[in-house]
Amino acid sequence: xxxxxxxxxxxxxxxxxxxxxxxxxxxxxxxxxxxxxxxxxxxxxxxxxxxxxxxxxxxxxxxxxxxxxxxxxxxxxxxxxxxxxxxxxxxxxxxxxxxxxxxxxxxxxxxxxxxxxxxxxxxxxxxxxxxxxxxxxxxxxxxxxxxxxxxxxxxxxxxxxxxxxxxxxxxxxxxxxxxxxxxxxxx
Amino acid sequence: xxxxxxxxxxxxxxxxxxxxxxxxxxxxxxxxxxxxxxxxxxxxxxxxxxxxxxxxxxxxxxxxxxxxxxxxxxxxxxxxxxxxxxxxxxxxxxxxxxxxxxxxxxxxxxxxxxxxxxxxxxxxxxxxxxxxxxxxxxxxxxxxxxxxxxxxxxxxxxxxxxxxxxxxxxxxxxxxxxxxxxxxxxx
DNA sequence: TGGCTCATGTAATCTGTTACATGATTCT
DNA sequence: AGAATCATGTAACAGATTACATGAGCCA
Numbered sequence: 001x002x003x004x005x006x007x008x009x010x011x012x013x014x015x016x017x018x019x020x021x022x023x024x025x026x027x028x029x030x031x032x033x034x035x036x037x038x039x040x041x042x043x044x045x046x047x048x049x050x051x052x053x054x055x056x057x058x059x060x061x062x063x064x065x066x067x068x069x070x071x072x073x074x075x076x077x078x079x080x081x082x083x084x085x086x087x088x089x090x091x092x093x094x095x096x097x098x099x100x101x102x103x104x105x106x107x108x109x110x111x112x113x114x115x116x117x118x119x120x121x122x123x124x125x126x127x128x129x130x131x132x133x134x135x136x137x138x139x140x141x142x143x144x145x146x147x148x149x150x151x152x153x154x155x156x157x158x159x160x161x162x163x164x165x166x167x168x169x170x171x172x173x174x175x176x177x178x179x180x181x182x183x184x185x186x187x
Numbered sequence: 188x189x190x191x192x193x194x195x196x197x198x199x200x201x202x203x204x205x206x207x208x209x210x211x212x213x214x215x216x217x218x219x220x221x222x223x224x225x226x227x228x229x230x231x232x233x234x235x236x237x238x239x240x241x242x243x244x245x246x247x248x249x250x251x252x253x254x255x256x257x258x259x260x261x262x263x264x265x266x267x268x269x270x271x272x273x274x275x276x277x278x279x280x281x282x283x284x285x286x287x288x289x290x291x292x293x294x295x296x297x298x299x300x301x302x303x304x305x306x307x308x309x310x311x312x313x314x315x316x317x318x319x320x321x322x323x324x325x326x327x328x329x330x331x332x333x334x335x336x337x338x339x340x341x342x343x344x345x346x347x348x349x350x351x352x353x354x355x356x357x358x359x360x361x362x363x364x365x366x367x368x369x370x371x372x373x374x
Numbered sequence: 375t376g377g378c379t380c381a382t383g384t385a386a387t388c389t390g391t392t393a394c395a396t397g398a399t400t401c402t
Numbered sequence: 403a404g405a406a407t408c409a410t411g412t413a414a415c416a417g418a419t420t421a422c423a424t425g426a427g428c429c430a
Binding site: 010013033035082083085087089092094096097099100104105106109114116117120147149150151156157161163164167168172175179 | 193196197200203220222223224225266269270272273274276277278279280281282283284285286287288289290291292293294295296298300301303304307308332333334336337338340341343344347348350351352354355358359362363366
């Protein structure tokens, strides 16, 4: 009955803001949503087809700059579906930190490997943080629209945990380096 | 060639510390690893069977308190597989925060719904935090073993981000409440 | 006695990724 | 000219969850 497929809800949510093509939806996931959601073309395009067949979205094809595009709009039925989903409590948050997993078992490897995993994680985080900081700043300025407040809140979440990541990276790195110094082990 | 199936690596990692039954592996995931990994019986038991067939683990059945158990041990081949995996960089961390998703689209719902999602997230976080704090404290005391340092580092990670979650929950809650006051909207 | 936890397991299903294919346009 | 990006899409596969089944022991 109730549509629980998450990818559908994400797409409906994005379309509730503005019309988009499948390609744009993917891009949006890779930027605005990247710190709390992800999805591939292989899930987006089929989901759009299915939802159109079910009357949750409509499409119209057009050409822009010589490129063929298919833009999707949310229907009232789609809005109702999204609204129903928003009413229900979140079932759970699915977090799979491969980095943490490798660190947890790092006793089977070497300290330098552990340091490398942390450094890679740190680099990725540092790369993503400026985008979040900019988002928070620009959204703080425009308080016209309730939706903008919610965007800001999620961006604030991202900014906060990214900063927590970076703090942790520094602490963890120096603890492992201390340990290396004490044991004088090479690998 | 190289075994990339994550559930296999998690199990090998746990077995690298000590022998365990499938049931114990599941329990461990739900406690020690819960803030960065999860898995179900439906993935654990079949993985154990397959890995036994491939010589990565061995099993022995016994009875304890009248209960039949199957305990698994990691083999040298299993350790090699784990070690190979630890050498390779983490491909990516998969984070799916359903809570954030519902908040991002909360403009299509009501402020009270948004507050409810945050409150539920806060409650779950508050429930899990004491376990992490205790883990960090007890692991800080025993610095005998490199493996313990890595456990502590992951627990520290959990503690840090859980505290960041809670800070954010308070900020987000009061911002939404401010907004509600300004607009005097009921839902 | 009834309900919960311990303990193992399977089948159906879901959901999604990866890798590929296609072809046009824009950038260098 | 060649590489990268825009843009859509599919097929094969991977990986995991859910729901169920079974049965024993423990607690109130």
